[in-house]
Amino acid sequence: MLVATLVSAHGQALLxxxxxxxxxxxxxxxxxSAVLDGEVAADLFAEAGEPRKLEADIRAALGDPAIDIIVQPLAERRKALFLADMDSTMIGQECIDELAAYVGLKDLVSAITExxxxxxIAFEPALRERVALLKGVPxxxxxxxxxxxxxxxxxxxxLVRTMRANGAYTALVSGGFTVFTGPISATIGFDEHRSNVLIAQDGxxxxxxxxxxxxxxxxxxxxVELRARFGLAPSQTLAIGDGANDLAMLGEAGLGVAFRAKPAVAAAAHARLEHADLAALLYAQGYTGAEIVRA
Structure with missing residues (x-):
């Protein structure tokens, strides 16, 4: 059986x-159907079929309200491992662009980032090119x-705190920098963070x-490493991101979600969030509004 989780746009009650x-x-x-959180989130249940077709059929019946739809097998919805991109996903900015603003190069660096x-363009040379422009920034x-x-x-x-409270492991995995992922992951509540190291001399x-x-x-x-460490099946994993460097991770996850993503990423991901906030991924796992750990 399939479950289609419908979630209203952030701050709206459309269901x-x-x-x-x-x-x-x-x-x-x-x-x-089943209500998950008032008129904000709900499930529709369907006989086994093709998830993308069910999503398309629901979308056609809905018309054009600001509602996201996540379709997946009902038996595999609860996840035990969550990996997330940081920039433009868990936060609203690109940290390297904000660093570039300090030296008046935000527009140039932002264009490369985009x-x-x-x-x-390939991620690694693009990162090196942008970091070179940051020389001299304290x-x-x-x-x-x-x-x-x-x-x-x-x-x-x-999202992170509720999953952790229910036994899941969470990791912030970013193409950004440890100087940002460290404090940001701690504020959000992740178990760990992984990212790149900026080289500095005398600060x-x-x-x-x-x-x-x-x-x-x-x-x-x-x-793959964390899945093996915890002895999880692929279906027990969840990942979210917005850029091309997230595609492999999203494809490998049991549920890979594109968040306000670039077109190629949105097309390739299992599901996408264009309207709802990140709590939608809790509803997708079957959590109700009453079960969410409020930050």
């Missing part, structure tokens, strides 16, 4: 009883950037990043 009743009647194969995240600005410019994506802390960036670079392959390797 009332009348809407659910209409979907149960209109969508072929749907056998019933091309890399779209998969138009590491002391990182605390200021985190305090003044970085915003956590709504629902992220609830000043020298424009280099330490080898090996954590990119697309390293994200995939992290998922």
């Amino acid at each position: 009332g009883a009348a809407a659910l009743d209409r979907l149960c009647r209109a969508v072929p194969g749907v056998t019933g 091309r890399a995240m779209r998969g138009e 590491l002391s600005v990182v605390d200021e950037i985190i305090r003044d410019r970085i915003t956590l994506t709504p629902g992220g802390s609830e 000043i960036l020298i424009g280099e990043v330490a080898d090996p670079i954590l990119g697309k392959q390293a994200k995939l390797d992290s998922l």
